[in-house]
Amino acid sequence: MDNLKNLRGTVDLFPDQLIKWQNVEKILLEQLSRASIKEIRTPILEMTELFIRGIGEGTDVVSKEMYTFLDRGERSCTLRPEGTASVARALIQNGISSNPLQKLWYMGPMFRYERPQAGRQRQFHQLGVEFIGHDSVRSDVEIIVLAWDILGKLGIKELNLEINTLGDTNDRSNFQKSFLKWLETNKDSLDLDSQNRISKNPLRILDTKNLQTKKVLENAPRLFNFLSEKSHNRYLDLKRQLEVLKIPYVENFNLVRGLDYYTHTAFEITSGALGSQATVCGGGRYDDLIKQMGGPNTPAIGFAIGLERLILLAGKELEIPRNTDIYIINQGLIAESLAMDLSRKLRNYDLLVELDLSGASFSKQFRKANKLKSKSIIVIGDDEAVNGEFTIRLFDQSGNGNENEEEVISFENDIKLENWINNNLLVK
Numbered sequence: 001m002d003n004l005k006n007l008r009g010t011v012d013l014f015p016d017q018l019i020k021w022q023n024v025e026k027i028l029l030e031q032l033s034r035a036s037i038k039e040i041r042t043p044i045l046e047m048t049e050l051f052i053r054g055i056g057e058g059t060d061v062v063s064k065e066m067y068t069f070l071d072r073g074e075r076s077c078t079l080r081p082e083g084t085a086s087v088a089r090a091l092i093q094n095g096i097s098s099n100p101l102q103k104l105w106y107m108g109p110m111f112r113y114e115r116p117q118a119g120r121q122r123q124f125h126q127l128g129v130e131f132i133g134h135d136s137v138r139s140d141v142e143i144i145v146l147a148w149d150i151l152g153k154l155g156i157k158e159l160n161l162e163i164n165t166l167g168d169t170n171d172r173s174n175f176q177k178s179f180l181k182w183l184e185t186n187k188d189s190l191d192l193d194s195q196n197r198i199s200k201n202p203l204r205i206l207d208t209k210n211l212q213t214k215k216v217l218e219n220a221p222r223l224f225n226f227l228s229e230k231s232h233n234r235y236l237d238l239k240r241q242l243e244v245l246k247i248p249y250v251e252n253f254n255l256v257r258g259l260d261y262y263t264h265t266a267f268e269i270t271s272g273a274l275g276s277q278a279t280v281c282g283g284g285r286y287d288d289l290i291k292q293m294g295g296p297n298t299p300a301i302g303f304a305i306g307l308e309r310l311i312l313l314a315g316k317e318l319e320i321p322r323n324t325d326i327y328i329i330n331q332g333l334i335a336e337s338l339a340m341d342l343s344r345k346l347r348n349y350d351l352l353v354e355l356d357l358s359g360a361s362f363s364k365q366f367r368k369a370n371k372l373k374s375k376s377i378i379v380i381g382d383d384e385a386v387n388g389e390f391t392i393r394l395f396d397q398s399g400n401g402n403e404n405e406e407e408v409i410s411f412e413n414d415i416k417l418e419n420w421i422n423n424n425l426l427v428k
């Protein structure tokens with residue numbers, strides 16, 4: 001077993017940690033269903049071609065970070081690095097025109113071969129939301145507000161929304177011509193990484209982290225100045241609507257995002273409470289993707305939230321496990337089978353019921369119930385088995401039962417059992 005370890009950048013999650021994940025996921029699902037967004041599930045494994053065409057060959061994700069391999073049929077497969085391309089593929093394949101307006105969400109693992117650090121893993125999880133067929137500025141606003149409110153609902157502090165517009169294909173190609181000219185002239189002042197990007201993905205140079213290059217870029221042509229009047233007005237409208245809703249934003253003209261499919265609105269939400277991997281949510285409009293992938297002309301916009309980063313940010317109160325409602329202490333052949341039967345009955349009441357399977361002494365089982373801070377206990381031993389009745393009592397945490405709240409109930413008397421549960425466990 002010496003060498004059997006998990007792969008770098010992947011993690012095991014144990015029950016104590018998963019309490020927080022489950023609580024966060026529960027809140028996320030509630031929020032999504034309240035906004036009438038429906039779930040979609042696509043395969044984790046896709047044809048490599050999907051991501052090359054969908055995300056763009058020159059992006060870091062496709063050129064450096066994908067988990068790609070040949071399967072036994074010599075087909076090139078890739079573990080999905082994100083969800084948008086898969087959703088687009090699934091919709092095209094399923095005949096998008098029969099249902100052109102859709103609001104969808106997905107949640108699950110994604111894979112990118114990045115350098116692992118706090119908040120950055122090779123297998124990580126995203127909640128993604130995609131509004132398909134929506135082209136109004138209002139849909140951009142709804143998407144941004146949805147992401148903002150989800151993070152707010154989880155009590156996440158120090159949030160910053162950054163927005164930008166990438167214009168349409170035409171705007172961008174006009175800008176690119178002039179930007180490329182400028183890059184060639186100023187090539188020597190750029191860092192090496194940015195120099196390498198000139199031929200591969202020049203737009204990405206704009207969000208370099210290199211301070212010297214950042215400074216030089218201040219004099220570069222701006223995409224913003226190449227926007228058509230229509231694109232420009234669209235952007236102004238977006239800002240106006242965000243202001244009406246009092247969603248604070250900062251404009252960041254260098255926000256270009258790491259995937260090639262974006263048009264018009266691009267946005268990111270960061271939190272000051274995270275370290276260097278501060279972006280908890282990223283998204284934007286992708287009006288050309290579905291057409292580019294062989295579907296009908298279908299505008300769309302979406303975002304994805306990184307769940308590991310969300311968990312790092314979510315409050316401590318979400319780490320608290322739900323208390324056991326009833327702990328069933330039992331010992332003896334007949335007693336144990338009666339206890340099993342009773343536990344099945346009790347679980348129909350939306351109660352958290354733990355059946356002790358240890359066969360240990362009563363006092364050990366009492367100690368376990370105490371440790372779990374169970375709200376109540378049932379004891380079933382040989383006497384109870386012979387008499388056909390058990391005692392259920394509230395547990396006062398000191399290890400003793402509370403005499404006032406105890407009741408002797410026959411195994412057959414479901415009405416008495418239900419009354420006791422209603423009066424003692426289900427009352428708020």
Ligand code: HAM
Nearest residue numbers: 082084119120121124279280281282283302303304306
């Ligand atoms: P993205 O910006 O590449 O966008 O990823 C979205 C979020 O996933 C990031 O903001 C971050 O929180 C999380 N994330 C990304 N990589 C890692 C990693 N290695 N470890 C941990 N968390 C990570 C997309 O994926 C687009 N599909 C979003 C989108 C949906 N745009 C339109 N629709």
